[in-house]
Amino acid sequence: MKEKPVLRVTSKxxxxxxxxxxxxxxxxGDFGPGGGFQAGVIFASAFILYALIFGVDVARRIVPxxxxxxxxxIGVLLYAxxxxxxxxxxxNFLDYSVLAHDALHGQHLGINVIxxxxxTTVAAAMVTIFFTFxxxxxxxxxxxxxxxxxxxxxxxxxxxxxxxxxxxTMSQGLSQAGGAGGREAR
Amino acid sequence: MELAVVIGMLFFMAAIALAIIWVRNLFxxxxxxxxxxxxxxxxxVALDAVDVAFTEAAVGAGISTVLMLATLSLTKxxxxxxxxxxxxVSLAVVLVTGGVLIYGTLDMPxxxxxxxxxxxxxAPRYVQDxxxxxGPPNIVTSILAxxxxxxxxxxxxxxxxxxxxxxxxxGRGRSGPGRRRKTWDYEDLEGDER
Numbered sequence: 001m002k003e004k005p006v007l008r009v010t011s012k013x014x015x016x017x018x019x020x021x022x023x024x025x026x027x028x029g030d031f032g033p034g035g036g037f038q039a040g041v042i043f044a045s046a047f048i049l050y051a052l053i054f055g056v057d058v059a060r061r062i063v064p065x066x067x068x069x070x071x072x073x074i075g076v077l078l079y080a081x082x083x084x085x086x087x088x089x090x091x092n093f094l095d096y097s098v099l100a101h102d103a104l105h106g107q108h109l110g111i112n113v114i115x116x117x118x119x120t121t122v123a124a125a126m127v128t129i130f131f132t133f134x135x136x137x138x139x140x141x142x143x144x145x146x147x148x149x150x151x152x153x154x155x156x157x158x159x160x161x162x163x164x165x166x167x168x169t170m171s172q173g174l175s176q177a178g179g180a181g182g183r184e185a186r
Numbered sequence: 187m188e189l190a191v192v193i194g195m196l197f198f199m200a201a202i203a204l205a206i207i208w209v210r211n212l213f214x215x216x217x218x219x220x221x222x223x224x225x226x227x228x229x230x231v232a233l234d235a236v237d238v239a240f241t242e243a244a245v246g247a248g249i250s251t252v253l254m255l256a257t258l259s260l261t262k263x264x265x266x267x268x269x270x271x272x273x274x275v276s277l278a279v280v281l282v283t284g285g286v287l288i289y290g291t292l293d294m295p296x297x298x299x300x301x302x303x304x305x306x307x308x309a310p311r312y313v314q315d316x317x318x319x320x321g322p323p324n325i326v327t328s329i330l331a332x333x334x335x336x337x338x339x340x341x342x343x344x345x346x347x348x349x350x351x352x353x354x355x356x357g358r359g360r361s362g363p364g365r366r367r368k369t370w371d372y373e374d375l376e377g378d379e380r
Binding site: 025029030031032033034035037038041042044045048052069072073075076079080083094096103104107108110111114115117118121122124125126128129130132133134136137 | 236237239240241244245248249252253256257259260319320321322323324326327328330331332335336338339341342343345346348349350352353356357
């Protein structure tokens with residue numbers, strides 16, 4: 001990680017605009033393309049980029065497991081809760097028209113709330129899935145070490161493809177996570 | 187002109203799909219799948235479906251590629267060669283199924299036909315009345331969030347279930363078998379870095 005200053009600096013420059021763009025997509029979704037789903041994915045990609053460059057364990061300190069798991073549930077609860085609130089307001093389930101003094105305002109409020117719920121769940125789900133996958137250590141490192149395939153993989157592509165740096169940075173995180181076994185596998 | 191662009195992109199996508207089948211290096215396959223998704227996103231833009239294009243670019247070309255890379259770091263970089271089974275019956279089944287599918291498309295309305303059934307049912311009401319009934323200028327948002335609110339709630343629940351399933355299968359839970367696979371802790375990591 002320490003020897004990749006370009007990746008570190010550019011990723012730190014990129015992450016705030018990515019998050020800002022996600023918020024724009026989230027709250028501008030009723031005027032332009034976008035909405036909760038896309039915004040959630042973009043917001044999660046900021047954390048995933050951070051995890052790719054700095055390692056999953058460092059990123060997990062920013063988004064601990066309980067945060068992403070809570071976000072996962074809170075989004076669905078917000079969505080379904082809006083439906084129940086409409087029931088209490090005298091309408092049908094998810095009928096937002098009764099949420100405010102007139103129907104259009106109610107619809108606007110309801111759509112914004114449920115889109116925020118969608119965004120929360122999607123962002124938390126993407127972060128959860130990626131972090132869970134990336135913090136796995138290879139099940140049998142011995143099995144991988146003896147394969148020539150892996151050596152080819154490293155030699156052929158290491159210099160050519162920048163994208164591989166990302167996956168290798170991730171595997172550095174993995175080898176940290178996996179301890180000595182993971183490191184031997186490389 | 188637009189039709190030519192669409193057809194060209196469809197051919198390009200078919201070529202990428204064939205390349206995905208041929209190439210054995212899984213890293214290259216992952217990148218090709220990202221390119222496929224990006225081409226699909228461009229195709230959706232050409233078809234004026236910007237919301238779908240947005241999703242395809244973010245999910246298909248972005249997150250999926252990263253998830254594939256994460257999986258790739260757990261497995262080998264080269265696909266195992268398999269014994270090719272060439273059986274005439276399998277070929278016949280595939281050809282007949284493909285032929286029937288193509289025959290099925292002959293009934294479909296022409297590309298861009300305004301009289302197609304899909305444009306006759308509820309679409310006119312969405313286009314004409316959603317401004318008064320729901321409000322947002324983006325009709326797609328009105329449909330997804332309000333007219334089809336149930337469907338979207340189901341989709342969110344599906345995403346929730348997917349993440350919960352991943353957590354249950356391979357996550358390090360507070361209890362259960364994942365607990366035993368714990369191979370690190372923060373103190374070790376900090377010592378390692380300094």
